[in-house]
Amino acid sequence: MLSKKSQYAFKALSYLVEKRNGGPxxxxxxxxxxxxxxxxxxxxxxxxxxxxxxxSKKGKGGGYFFKENPENVKLAKIIRLVNGPIALLPCxxxxxxxxxxxxxxxxxxxxxxxxxxxxASLKILEEKTLMDLID
Numbered sequence: 712m713l714s715k716k717s718q719y720a721f722k723a724l725s726y727l728v729e730k731r732n733g734g735p736x737x738x739x740x741x742x743x744x745x746x747x748x749x750x751x752x753x754x755x756x757x758x759x760x761x762x763x764x765x766x767s768k769k770g771k772g773g774g775y776f777f778k779e780n781p782e783n784v785k786l787a788k789i790i791r792l793v794n795g796p797i798a799l800l801p802c803x804x805x806x807x808x809x810x811x812x813x814x815x816x817x818x819x820x821x822x823x824x825x826x827x828x829x830x831a832s833l834k835i836l837e838e839k840t841l842m843d844l845i846d
Contacts, residue, residue, distance in 0.1 A: 717794040719747045720755045724789065725844035727765070728781050735767065735774030755793065762792050786843070787836035797836065798829040805829070 713721075722745040730736050738756060742749045756775055759765040766778035790797055791806060801809035802816055803825045816822050 713790070714794050716751070716755060717790055719745075719751060720759070720789055720793045721786075721844060722747060723752060723755060724759070724781075724784075724841050727775060727777060728841050728845050731777055731781065735772065735776045737774040741775070758792060759789075764789075764792075781841035784841045785837050786839045786841070787833060789841075790836065797832055798825065800825050803829050805833075 723741050726741050726745050727736060738752060739749065741747065741756075742752050756765060756767075760767060760775075760778075764777070764779050764784055765775050767773065767775045787797060796804040796807035798804035798807070800811065800822070801807060802811045802814060802819075802822055810816070811822075814822065
């Protein structure tokens, strides 16, 4: 399940994609149009800026804008950045792998099924970009 933070990130990014040719967008405008708490949005946008997906400009005419072309930003990247692992169990995660305390991965049917779920999800999330978020 996507966290509220991930949902807000995708809402904000979709708004920025829609407005991408109009110059920097004020954080207050994003928050108002997408009904996102301002403080929460500030933290999300800072994370995206640190990851070089967004950049910002201060002062008059300032706001947030894309540093990376949204056509090149995969949805999987945003989920991993904001939410963490895509996999439902840590023992099947590609980037956040952890061995489960009570599991034998060699003989665990749940492990095997969730690898298939992870692979199917990743196939979609690695193909879709931020541009797919707009109508």
